[in-house]
Amino acid sequence: MRVLRSIEEARVYLDKGCCLTIGNFDGVHVGHKALLNKLKERARDLFVPSVVLTFDPHPLKVLKGSCPPFITPMPQKIELLQKEGIDLILCIEFTPDFATISARAFVEDILVKALKVKEMVIGYDYAFGRDREGNYELLKELGDKLGFLVWRVEPVYVKGEVVSSTRIRKMVQQGMVWEVRELLGRFYQVYGEVVKGFRRGGPMLGIPTANLHLVDELFPKEGVYAVWVEWRERIYKGVANIGYNPTFGNSVLSVETHILNFNHDIYGEKIKVHFVQRIREEKKFSSIEELKNQILKDIEKGRRLLDRSDARIHNG
Ligand code: ADP
Ligand code: RBF
Ligand code: MG
Numbered sequence: 001m002r003v004l005r006s007i008e009e010a011r012v013y014l015d016k017g018c019c020l021t022i023g024n025f026d027g028v029h030v031g032h033k034a035l036l037n038k039l040k041e042r043a044r045d046l047f048v049p050s051v052v053l054t055f056d057p058h059p060l061k062v063l064k065g066s067c068p069p070f071i072t073p074m075p076q077k078i079e080l081l082q083k084e085g086i087d088l089i090l091c092i093e094f095t096p097d098f099a100t101i102s103a104r105a106f107v108e109d110i111l112v113k114a115l116k117v118k119e120m121v122i123g124y125d126y127a128f129g130r131d132r133e134g135n136y137e138l139l140k141e142l143g144d145k146l147g148f149l150v151w152r153v154e155p156v157y158v159k160g161e162v163v164s165s166t167r168i169r170k171m172v173q174q175g176m177v178w179e180v181r182e183l184l185g186r187f188y189q190v191y192g193e194v195v196k197g198f199r200r201g202g203p204m205l206g207i208p209t210a211n212l213h214l215v216d217e218l219f220p221k222e223g224v225y226a227v228w229v230e231w232r233e234r235i236y237k238g239v240a241n242i243g244y245n246p247t248f249g250n251s252v253l254s255v256e257t258h259i260l261n262f263n264h265d266i267y268g269e270k271i272k273v274h275f276v277q278r279i280r281e282e283k284k285f286s287s288i289e290e291l292k293n294q295i296l297k298d299i300e301k302g303r304r305l306l307d308r309s310d311a312r313i314h315n316g
Pocket of ligand 1: 260
């Protein structure tokens with residue numbers, strides 16, 4: 001799979017045309033995967049590359065100044081799309097100027113002339129361009145005129161409701177990490193660098209925790225979780241705490257993980273934490289001893305939860 005950053009770069013790879021989808025794909029969830037499967041199927045039939053066109057930064061961030069926290073920041077999105085077997089990701093810089101291009105001009109000049117799109121696959125509710133005028137009906141009309149086909153993929157339902165990035169964000173924010181895995185098709189994961197904290201874990205409690213550097217991504221609700229930890233291509237069991245360490249009266253949020261049966265200095269390294277199940281709320285303890293006893297119980301509970309066959313980790 002290739003990741004390209006401009007239309008000009010992409011041209012070189014698309015001389016025979018392509019099958020293309022556009023979207024933000026935050027979360028790369030089971031709804032997105034249904035759409036990506038259709039895209040791959042059509043690309044295979046036509047012997048052309050499958051292309052995902054996405055924007056960076058998020059259009060809402062450029063136009064409105066902010067956007068919802070990411071379920072999958074760009075590097076994770078790229079990794080997940082790669083696992084889906086997409087041939088080419090075209091990640092175009094979204095600028096205020098770009099936003100002024102009409103949907104028609106975008107389709108004619110970029111999709112048809114530059115990218116030689118043969119077929120498009122879009123989600124059931126997709127719309128793009130100025131005032132969201134680029135919807136299925138417009139694409140269909142332009143497709144008939146300019147010679148490309150448009151496929152609209154129906155939504156995927158889980159427990160009677162449509163799977164969407166918004167629904168996934170809400171569930172994660174409520175701590176429903178066990179339930180959300182059905183919508184994601186994997187555990188909810190965060191990826192980041194291990195940074196220094198207050199150095200209390202190892203020295204004071206005897207339970208060191210790898211603290212994650214926080215970026216503007218989505219974190220589950222405060223509390224204690226059983227997690228899988230990925231470090232250097234290996235998977236370890238872990239227990240994570242998300243919160244303010246009220247026992248110590250901190251005021252900054254930390255996301256920290258004690259990795260079971262592990263003893264390495266991993267400051268400055270990247271780890272991936274997969275949230276499997278919520279264990280309890282974060283609490284204020286009246287002594288360090290009590291906190292420590294509770295964490296030891298959490299570790300045992302985490303170990304048992306992760307030993308269950310339905311907690312196994314499959315798809316990275
Ligand atoms: P800090 O406040 O800087 O996070 P800690 O006392 O919590 O300090 O120690 C965390 C560091 O200890 C980790 O960043 C890692 O480098 C190291 N470490 C060693 N063993 C473990 C373990 N089992 N789980 C997590 N971190 C560990
Ligand atoms: N800190 C708290 O103040 N209250 C808690 O309930 C709490 N639970 C934790 C559970 C686990 C499994 C772990 C690893 C940490 C927990 N902590 C809690 C955080 C603890 O205060 C922190 O690890 C140390 O302050 C070192 O950073
Ligand atoms: Mg720590």
